[in-house]
Amino acid sequence: MKTDNKKTLNCRTAWQNCLLKIQGMVPREEFVKWFLPVEALDFDGSKLRLKVPNNSFYKQLDSNYLDILQPLIRAYFGEGTTLTYAIPKNSAAKSTNSESATLGKDVDVSQVKNPFILPAIRKESFESNLNPKYTFANFIEGDCNRMVRSAAFNVSLNPGSTAFNPLFIFGDSGLGKTHVAQAIGNEVKMRHPKLRVLYVPMSTFKAQFQTANINKEVTDFISFYQKIDVLIIDDIQELSGLPGTQNAFFNIFNHLQMNGKQLVLVSDKPPVELVGIEERLITRFKWGLSAQIHVPDRKTKLDIIRLKANDLDATVSEDVQEYLADNISANVREIEGAISSLVANSKFLNKRITIDLTKEILKVYVSMEVKEITIELIINTVCEYMKVDREKLESNDRTREVALARQLCMFLAKEHTKMSLVNIGHAIGNRNHATVLHSCKTIQSLMDIDKVIRKQVNDLEKLLS
Ligand code: ADP
Numbered sequence: 001m002k003t004d005n006k007k008t009l010n011c012r013t014a015w016q017n018c019l020l021k022i023q024g025m026v027p028r029e030e031f032v033k034w035f036l037p038v039e040a041l042d043f044d045g046s047k048l049r050l051k052v053p054n055n056s057f058y059k060q061l062d063s064n065y066l067d068i069l070q071p072l073i074r075a076y077f078g079e080g081t082t083l084t085y086a087i088p089k090n091s092a093a094k095s096t097n098s099e100s101a102t103l104g105k106d107v108d109v110s111q112v113k114n115p116f117i118l119p120a121i122r123k124e125s126f127e128s129n130l131n132p133k134y135t136f137a138n139f140i141e142g143d144c145n146r147m148v149r150s151a152a153f154n155v156s157l158n159p160g161s162t163a164f165n166p167l168f169i170f171g172d173s174g175l176g177k178t179h180v181a182q183a184i185g186n187e188v189k190m191r192h193p194k195l196r197v198l199y200v201p202m203s204t205f206k207a208q209f210q211t212a213n214i215n216k217e218v219t220d221f222i223s224f225y226q227k228i229d230v231l232i233i234d235d236i237q238e239l240s241g242l243p244g245t246q247n248a249f250f251n252i253f254n255h256l257q258m259n260g261k262q263l264v265l266v267s268d269k270p271p272v273e274l275v276g277i278e279e280r281l282i283t284r285f286k287w288g289l290s291a292q293i294h295v296p297d298r299k300t301k302l303d304i305i306r307l308k309a310n311d312l313d314a315t316v317s318e319d320v321q322e323y324l325a326d327n328i329s330a331n332v333r334e335i336e337g338a339i340s341s342l343v344a345n346s347k348f349l350n351k352r353i354t355i356d357l358t359k360e361i362l363k364v365y366v367s368m369e370v371k372e373i374t375i376e377l378i379i380n381t382v383c384e385y386m387k388v389d390r391e392k393l394e395s396n397d398r399t400r401e402v403a404l405a406r407q408l409c410m411f412l413a414k415e416h417t418k419m420s421l422v423n424i425g426h427a428i429g430n431r432n433h434a435t436v437l438h439s440c441k442t443i444q445s446l447m448d449i450d451k452v453i454r455k456q457v458n459d460l461e462k463l464l465s
């Protein structure tokens with residue numbers, strides 16, 4: 001037994017040495033994709049068995065990288081070493097061998113210990129991490145979210161087999177992205193109880209990857225995610241600037257896509273505006289359907305107000321509902337906040353919910369909100385400071401001061417609000433996102449070389465805060 005352990009250990013060490021060499025020979029992404037998932041099972045003195053995830057992986061590895069593998073394996077395991085690949089039985093493939101040596105035995109490597117897989121995925125009730133309160137039934141449909149809702153619902157009916165893969169949902173904060181994404185998960189679980197659904201915020205995914213990386217369990221981490229049928233990742237923009245996590249996600253994404261599994265990605269920006277995320281991922285994000293949730297129109301706001309009041313068991317008259325719809329921000333999270341504070345106050349003061357009480361409550365609520373930097377505040381502040389007419393700012397006037405004021409508005413909106421470039425352009429004379437992006441870059445570079453611009457930006461930022 002001891003000798004066997006030692007052999008395995010030596011085999012693993014020799015394979016680690018091969019990997020170190022390979023790491024220096026192929027681009028990082030290829031290394032992560034094609035070599036990290038490979039595990040050395042054993043070496044009997046002449047035959048090395050490598051475990052690979054599936055048959056197509058083996059074929060690719062064997063045809064594309066044998067030139068690299070062969071000399072290294074011979075160097076570390078000895079001349080005349082033959083290579084055998086072991087493929088998990090559940091991937092419907094047989095162990096197969098390369099280099100015309102004897103065929104390796106069929107090995108059930110699904111028995112191989114895998115900390116990510118065993119405790120979690122084999123469990124009878126797989127933990128989906130979904131909040132049951134987010135359903136389609138309590139998601140109000142309106143012009144602002146009709147397309148997203150309908151695509152989301154379709155995905156729940158036939159996960160993985162619609163053209164919406166990935167389904168990329170984006171929009172500003174508080175508009176219902178998480179709600180609708182989790183509704184997909186809950187609906188799938190109801191309609192297809194056997195499917196493994198997982199909802200995971202990017203912050204959790206990042207943390208899991210980091211832990212796996214420290215514990216040298218990245219392969220297990222990746223294969224855990226590759227076993228999911230419907231993977232919902234929230235706040236995907238947080239993947240920015242993390243090449244290691246992006247690599248792992250790239251592998252997971254490709255595997256799920258290739259195997260007809262469903263991906264739902266949620267972001268605060270459309271794919272084109274994501275920064276710090278590799279192009280190959282952005283390209284893939286655009287493969288399916290990208291759909292935006294917009295700010296709610298008045299009718300949707302009213303429907304939401306009614307639903308939320310009902311949820312709180314509060315009687316809210318029609319005129320109060322309309323007053324609320326006209327006076328509170330279009331962000332659904334804020335609408336909810338205002339209603340709960342209204343209902344709580346009315347209960348506390350033991351008063352009926354009248355327009356007067358609503359005004360009182362909203363005064364506090366709204367004045368708190370005003371402190372937030374909005375596009376309106378930015379446009380007004382810039383126009384006043386630069387002495388530019390608002391109408392001119394929104395027109396096609398190209399005189400230097402007007403163009404500069406416009407660019408400053410766009411830059412400040414990008415820096416100080418959570419609005420997407422599309423919405424910023426929309427608010428400033430209906431310009432497209434490319435113009436906004438260009439303006440932001442112009443101001444950014446001018447600030448590096450032009451003292452006056454730098455001062456203007458500083459002054460404006462002080463005025464805004
Ligand atoms: P986001 O993820 O876009 O920031 P959330 O999904 O967290 O926004 O939504 C914020 C709150 O507003 C949640 O409590 C959600 O239930 C509610 N909400 C958003 N849109 C709707 C809608 N169309 N119908 C009902 N509730 C909604």
Ligand code: MG
Nearest residue numbers: 177178179234
């Ligand atoms: Mg969210």
